[in-house]
Amino acid sequence: MSKEMKNILVTGAMGQIGSELTMALRNRYGAENVVATDKRTNPNPELRDSGPFYSVDVTQRTSLDAVIKKHNIDTIYHMAAILSAVGEKNPLLCWDVNINGTLNVLNAAIDFEMVRVIIPSSIAVFGPDTPKENTPNDTILRPTTMYGVTKVCGERLGDYFVKRFGIDVRGLRYPGIISAETLPGGGTTDYAVEIYYKAVEEGKYTCFVREDTRLPMMYMPDCIKSTIDLAEADFSRLKHHCDFNVGSMSFSAGELAESIKKHIPHFECKFEPDYRQQIADSWPSSIDDSVARAEWDWEPEWDLDRMTKDMLEKLTKRHNQGNLYK
Ligand code: AKB
Numbered sequence: 001m002s003k004e005m006k007n008i009l010v011t012g013a014m015g016q017i018g019s020e021l022t023m024a025l026r027n028r029y030g031a032e033n034v035v036a037t038d039k040r041t042n043p044n045p046e047l048r049d050s051g052p053f054y055s056v057d058v059t060q061r062t063s064l065d066a067v068i069k070k071h072n073i074d075t076i077y078h079m080a081a082i083l084s085a086v087g088e089k090n091p092l093l094c095w096d097v098n099i100n101g102t103l104n105v106l107n108a109a110i111d112f113e114m115v116r117v118i119i120p121s122s123i124a125v126f127g128p129d130t131p132k133e134n135t136p137n138d139t140i141l142r143p144t145t146m147y148g149v150t151k152v153c154g155e156r157l158g159d160y161f162v163k164r165f166g167i168d169v170r171g172l173r174y175p176g177i178i179s180a181e182t183l184p185g186g187g188t189t190d191y192a193v194e195i196y197y198k199a200v201e202e203g204k205y206t207c208f209v210r211e212d213t214r215l216p217m218m219y220m221p222d223c224i225k226s227t228i229d230l231a232e233a234d235f236s237r238l239k240h241h242c243d244f245n246v247g248s249m250s251f252s253a254g255e256l257a258e259s260i261k262k263h264i265p266h267f268e269c270k271f272e273p274d275y276r277q278q279i280a281d282s283w284p285s286s287i288d289d290s291v292a293r294a295e296w297d298w299e300p301e302w303d304l305d306r307m308t309k310d311m312l313e314k315l316t317k318r319h320n321q322g323n324l325y326k
Contacts, residue, residue, distance in 0.1 A: 004115040005075040005231070007033055009067060011058050011105065012080030014038040016184040016193075017120075017177055017223060019047060021077060024224045026051050035071050037064075039080065044326070058101035061108065068112050077118045077227070078105045084124050084279050086186030087147035098150035106161050106169065118231050119171040121155050121243060123216055124148035128282045135284035137245045137291040144282045158242030170230050171242035175216035175287060177223045178307060180314040183325075188279040192217055192256060195269065196308075199260045200315040201324060204268040211254035211271045214285040218248035219302040219310070226298060233296035240291055247289035248300035249307075259308040 008025055012018040013036035023046065025034045036047055037056035047053060052071065056063045058080045067073070080101055087094030102119060109117045126135055127142040141152050151173075158169040176189025183197075184190045191207050192215075198205035218226075226246045251259075257269035292298035318324045 005029070007035070007071050007073045008075045008077065009035045009037060009071065009073045010077045010079060011037050011056065011101070012078070013047065013053070014040050014043055014182070015079055016179060016182045017174070017220075017227075018077075018079035019044070019182040020179060020220055021079065021224055021227060022047060023050065024228065025077070028228070035067060035073065037067060058104055059096055061104050064104055064108055068108055073112065074114050075116045075118075075231075076105055076109065076114065077231070078102065079120065081120075082147065083185065083187035084145050084147040085188050085190070085276050087150070088145055088275065088279065091146035094146045094150055098147070099153055102154045102157060106157060106167075109161070109167050109169070110165055114167065116168045116170070116231065117158075118227065119154055119158050119169060119242060120227070121151045121171045121173045122147070123173055123175050123283050123287065125152045125155065125173060125243070126282075126284050130284060132284050134286050134288045135245065136288050137240065137243070145279055155243040162241045168235055169242055170233075170238070172226055172230050172244040172246045172292065173287075174223065174246070175218050175248065177218055177220060178311065179220035179223075180311050181220070188276045188283075189215060189217065191253065195256060195260065196311045196315055197324065199264050199267050200312065200319050203264060203266050204270075205257075206270045206272050207253050207257070208272065208274045209253050209277050209280045210273050211257075212252050213277070213280050214250055214252040215280060215283060216247060216250045216285070216287045218246070218300065219307040222248050222300045222302050225301070226292075229298060230292075230296055238295050240295060244292040244295070244298075245287045245289045246292050246298055246300075247287040248302065249304050250286040251304050255304070259304050260312070262305070263308065263312050
């Protein structure tokens with residue numbers, strides 16, 4: 001365990017990434033030392049029974065502060081956020097949760113003299129003016145979604161707090177994250193998860209982006225590894241702080257369907273783009289993560305075909321047991 005990080009709090013712990021990150025942190029740092037929080041009140045039994053859980057709305061400092069005080073928190077993984085698709089339906093909610101929630105976490109970090117704050121960002125910080133292929137780390141940030149606007153602000157705020165107040169804030173730009181445990185909620189890249197569930201359940205899927213839509217993606221084990229690797233990196237090596245590109249794999253929706261067909265030959269995928277196509281079209285198709293590799297030795301482990309095999313094995317097992325959706 002890194003010397004300083006003793007009492008960790010995770011916001012958004014019931015979300016797609018938060019749920020698996022919390023369990024990984026509990027395994028690594030001891031279950032009692034990792035406090036899970038979420039706005040929702042009904043955690044799954046694994047999350048609820050393996051360590052402390054509280055209902056916390058990150059837009060309210062009082063509820064956040066109460067848990068921080070009670071558990072003497074020194075590190076926050078701030079995973080609570082409204083994602084891109086929901087953010088376009090409700091931009092003010094997206095602003096409130098992503099900006100005010102992040103400011104609350106950062107201000108709490110100062111008030112309680114925390115040793116570290118992890119605030120994830122996203123490939124949504126990029127926009128149509130950004131180079132689309134092999135997108136550099138330091139490039140044009142002109143997003144066209146409210147989610148992207150809040151994530152650029154979050155990166156800038158984090159960097160400002162590092163410089164101005166001397167607190168240790170770190171963040172990485174997640175691509176679409178694929179996982180078999182908790183469904184994502186309200187993102188544009190959600191099709192890359194839904195497709196596996198529907199392939200197992202029905203043998204067919206109607207995808208909401210075009211077949212040639214190519215986006216950067218990452219399997220959950222790499223997502224957890226990248227998050228913890230960055231959190232534990234040597235601060236003196238970091239020239240960047242809150243805005244690391246992390247690459248893993250890039251594939252089109254059509255290639256994803258083909259990789260599933262290798263295991264389920266009768267699988268049929270139709271493509272019927274909706275409002276999320278425009279969001280996907282504004283994002284990069286592949287990411288240059290050489291800065292993360294240089295500053296904290298980032299290295300992904302999973303590729304599309306290995307991920308597909310693993311996803312289908314896990315979901316098929318659950319489907320056969322009658323609890324695909326848990
Ligand atoms: C989304 O699609 O909104 C997220 C993201 C790429 O940040 N998965």
